[in-house]
Amino acid sequence: MNIHLTKSQIGLDGVPAAETVLSHVDGERGELIIAGEHVGTLASQSSFEGVTARLWNGASKTSLSEANVRASLGAARERAFVRLPELLPPTRGMGIVDGFRAAVAGLRAENGLEHEATIVGAFPVIAGALVRRAKGLEPVAPDPNASHAADTLRMLRGASPEPREVAALDAYFVTVCDHGMNASTFATRVVASTQADLFAAITAGYCALTGPLHGGAPEPVLEMLDAIGSSERVKPWVDAALARGERLMGFGHRVYRVRDPRADVLKAAIERLSADGADLPFAGEVEAYIRSALRKKNPDRPLETNVEFFTAILLDALAIPRQAFTPIFAAARAAGWTAHAREQQRTGRLIRPSSSYVGEMPKASGE
Incomplete structure (x- = not known):
């Protein structure tokens, strides 16, 4: 069956x-x-x-x-x-x-x-x-x-x-x-x-x-920040992206139902590095508005900031190529x-999960 x-x-x-x-x-x-x-x-x-x-x-x-x-x-x-x-x-x-x-x-x-x-x-x-x-x-x-x-x-x-x-x-x-x-x-x-x-x-x-x-989202976070570009464009850009049903990179996680704890650790690291060019004020504006917009769109389960948002900002501030x-x-x-x-x-032992077959079954003999 x-x-x-x-x-x-x-x-x-x-x-x-x-x-x-x-x-x-x-x-x-x-x-x-x-x-x-x-x-x-x-x-x-x-x-x-x-x-x-x-x-x-x-x-x-x-x-x-x-x-x-x-x-x-x-x-x-x-x-x-x-x-x-x-x-x-x-x-x-x-x-x-x-x-x-x-x-x-x-x-x-x-x-x-x-x-x-x-x-x-x-x-x-x-x-x-x-x-x-x-x-x-x-x-x-x-x-x-x-x-x-x-x-x-x-x-x-x-x-x-x-x-x-x-x-x-x-x-x-x-x-x-x-x-x-x-x-x-x-x-x-x-x-x-x-x-x-x-x-x-x-x-x-x-x-x-x-x-x-899995690990490929930090670079798109920077692409998103580049596309937004300035403070006055945060609201219209984010609102338009959500209206089109687009995913906002750096938000939401498969496991966390609340804020990813790693996000705050990396945010603090960026603040200590801010003299090296990390544009935290602008990124902070973007993060705050996106969180607010996602809460309005999904009040029962808003998507919170994940580690990739601040990973992108930190690695970029360290001049590591995207x-x-x-x-x-x-x-x-x-x-x-x-x-x-x-x-x-x-x-451990050999990891060997099973699968649920949903294909056709062979016909019984005589049918």
Whole structure:
């Protein structure tokens, strides 16, 4: 008998697929907990290396320190730079997003070295090289003694960033390093559940991230702000877009029924960076009017600001090219992907959901 599923059942909304100690999302309360701590607390008190240590320790029952992770990522960035001559040729003719995918697929295990660090360390090296190549420039060698955020900016720009810029990117890395069973993390865990290696699982995660319904919205946020252009155009532009039934980028989330907690963390990071050109007053006007307009349109369930709205403003303020937004997102989320893959391999089983067949059935004999 054919059983027709509801939209939420088809999308697996609310269906647990794993037990995890890594992160928890409460969409009703607007809460994100990563490795036992609220995301806002982590962003203000910890570094990306510190949060990565918490994730890897939870996944693999190790006892890495922040200093351990910083050293291992620094060494991994150096190794990735040495391998660029073999990682970059398959990316010729591709844009930054697709080239990053091709280069990531070329990563492989290194004897006696932690695969997690090899992956997370390589991501900003590859992103930096692709961004520089798009400008006709040579890649910049990493500094193994720098923090992951500082070295990421340095390899992108070819110059040392200011401390407040490093603090802003580090806050971003911490804020988006993990987020429950999102699409890319689920893809990572599905591949890891087959006992495929970590590199295959993380490549799958990145491929899922490139879709516009997952990690591809920050660039369209900037396109929306560019199209609005000025304060006097906010109301007519937004009203016209809503009248046409268009989606306003940076608002609404599949899980959160209230404001995305990461939005406030990144907004605070932008305010601390505002001297570097972040146009927060104008973006704030746009955000306030869109929230008001969405409340009027959908009073029972208004769409709130999500992480992508302020991600776009923050990364743009750091002069990161729009085409590199997805790889930079991946540079942070790789910490969570590697942890989830290890946790799945250690504690999970093959992920093999069923489907509900709604096609034709064979005719009975004699009919």
